[in-house]
Amino acid sequence: MFEFSLTARSGRARTGLLLTPHGEVQTPLFMPVGTLGSVKGISPQELQEIGSQIILGNTYHLLLRPGPERVQRLGGLHGFAAYPGPWLTDSGGFQVMSLGHLRRISEEGVVFQSHLNGDLIELSPEKSVWVQEALGADILMAFDECPPYPASREYMRDSIERTLRWLERCLRAKTRPDQALFAIAQGGVDLELRRLSTEATARFDTPGYAIGGLAVGEPKEGMYPAVELSTRLLPERKPRYLMGVGHPEDLVASVGLGVDMFDCVYPTRTGRFGYALVPEGRMNLKLSKHLDDPNPIDPGCDCYTCQHFSRAYLSHLVRAEEMLGLRMLSLHNLRYLHRLMESARAAIQAQAYGEFAQDFAGKRFGPEVPEWFRKALQAGGHWA
Numbered sequence: 001m002f003e004f005s006l007t008a009r010s011g012r013a014r015t016g017l018l019l020t021p022h023g024e025v026q027t028p029l030f031m032p033v034g035t036l037g038s039v040k041g042i043s044p045q046e047l048q049e050i051g052s053q054i055i056l057g058n059t060y061h062l063l064l065r066p067g068p069e070r071v072q073r074l075g076g077l078h079g080f081a082a083y084p085g086p087w088l089t090d091s092g093g094f095q096v097m098s099l100g101h102l103r104r105i106s107e108e109g110v111v112f113q114s115h116l117n118g119d120l121i122e123l124s125p126e127k128s129v130w131v132q133e134a135l136g137a138d139i140l141m142a143f144d145e146c147p148p149y150p151a152s153r154e155y156m157r158d159s160i161e162r163t164l165r166w167l168e169r170c171l172r173a174k175t176r177p178d179q180a181l182f183a184i185a186q187g188g189v190d191l192e193l194r195r196l197s198t199e200a201t202a203r204f205d206t207p208g209y210a211i212g213g214l215a216v217g218e219p220k221e222g223m224y225p226a227v228e229l230s231t232r233l234l235p236e237r238k239p240r241y242l243m244g245v246g247h248p249e250d251l252v253a254s255v256g257l258g259v260d261m262f263d264c265v266y267p268t269r270t271g272r273f274g275y276a277l278v279p280e281g282r283m284n285l286k287l288s289k290h291l292d293d294p295n296p297i298d299p300g301c302d303c304y305t306c307q308h309f310s311r312a313y314l315s316h317l318v319r320a321e322e323m324l325g326l327r328m329l330s331l332h333n334l335r336y337l338h339r340l341m342e343s344a345r346a347a348i349q350a351q352a353y354g355e356f357a358q359d360f361a362g363k364r365f366g367p368e369v370p371e372w373f374r375k376a377l378q379a380g381g382h383w384a
Contacts, residue, residue: 002138002180002207004239010353011381012231012258015345018239020086020138021178022078025053027239027260028344030251030337031088032268035061037071037081040268041327042334044083050303050331051338054139055083056263059131060092060099060123064116068134076136088263089137091128091170093144093184094244097216105145107162125169133176141210142170144184149217153190160186160197167204180207182241188213189222191229198233208239211259215244220372224253228379231258248277248340252360253373255344256353256380267337271330274318277337279363283311285329290315303335304328354382 003019016027032039032047035058039047047055057077062068074080077087095112096103102113109124128143144163147156167183174181185201187194201209211230214223227242234240239260245251246264254262267277276283276297283290283297293311305314305328317325340360347356357377361369377383 001178004208004237006237008349008351010348010351011256013256013344013348013353013380013382014258014260015348016239016260018260020054020180022084022086022138023053025086026345028251028255028341029053029261030246030341031056031261031263032334033058033263033265034081034083035265036065037062037077039330039334040272041323041330042268044081046304046331047083047334048085050335051342052085052334054086054088054261055081057081057087057089057135057137058092058095059089059128059135059141060095060112060121062089062135063092063123063131064114064121068131072134072136076134078136086139087135087137088139089132089135089141090243091132091141091143091184092123093141093212094146096144097146097148100148105162107165109143109166110145125166126173129170129173129181133174133179136179138179139208140174140179140181142167142181142183142206144186144212146213146216147186147188149188151188153193156186156188156190156193157196160193160200163197164200167201171204171206182206182208182210182239184210184212184243185230185234186213187226189218189226191225194226194229195233198230202233202235205235206238208241208261209234210241210243212243214242215250215264220370224257224372224376224379227254227259228257228376246337248337248360249364249373251337251340252344252357253376255341255348256357256377256382258380267333268330271328271333272326274326274329275333276314276329277333279360281364285311285315285318285325287315297332298336301332301335301339303332305332305335353380357382 132140241261246266296306
């Protein structure tokens, strides 16, 4: 029910086909985040129309509300949320970091104080798997700890070892053959610890692997050596998922190193703040210079927003705090990232990822391409 096959390569960048019980998807891909079973402001029909292939839900938040039993009774995430394509659920491991002021870690698991009403919520590897199985996702994530940045070396080593023990418990707890459980490697930006965690995690031979513990505040100069090492060590014939990454330049650099899957709240959160993603970076629709501009956000974009609305109208909506404006910017931003990944796949299939990445860099950065970006592409074989 779950298969992954590579279809083309260009340097270390690769395209693939990922077969799940709810459909086949093409990689590399970006996954919109639907934390509570909904991508904020975007309907399931719109998600399909703009090219979304997998939607991400969150174990911790869906455990609190509406509860996994209710979702299961009402058809799992596919039926309950009316999105029939593949779903992936995060294990709650990110909340171990993001809700650090509301949780206590032990060998058994994590006890959270609910951010909603203060109730104590226990989440162990076994419970995380049980919740994800009840939610009915196609891809489950092993329960882990995502350490903060910065963290001491001793803390990181202890966290890695505990995460590996939790992975063993997750695999023992899993019961459904129609779901794939991905393991998560940690290690932060410490390359020795990253190697230790990745090599130990890969020995479990799970259907796919995630690169965790990055995009949590570390500098790009530290992040990309860790991504490069991870993709070099992870099994070639398994999908590689870089968690929590969604800035366009990060997607292009990471695809160049052999990453297949991404997720992030960045495109929808940026839209709700009044920004549109464009090849040059971000367009601030709050600025008065857009109030009389009849052009679309991006003349080359095929999304509903760009096909129907001017910058002037969208600027008016954003400044007036009208819901439609924020929704349309979120829709455009998601389509921008999907189009970016479609172009990346086409470039890989044409054996031309280097040209694609350098063209992207010229538009995004101009003549001053950051050293971290250049080095990442050099490591992937895409920059002379």
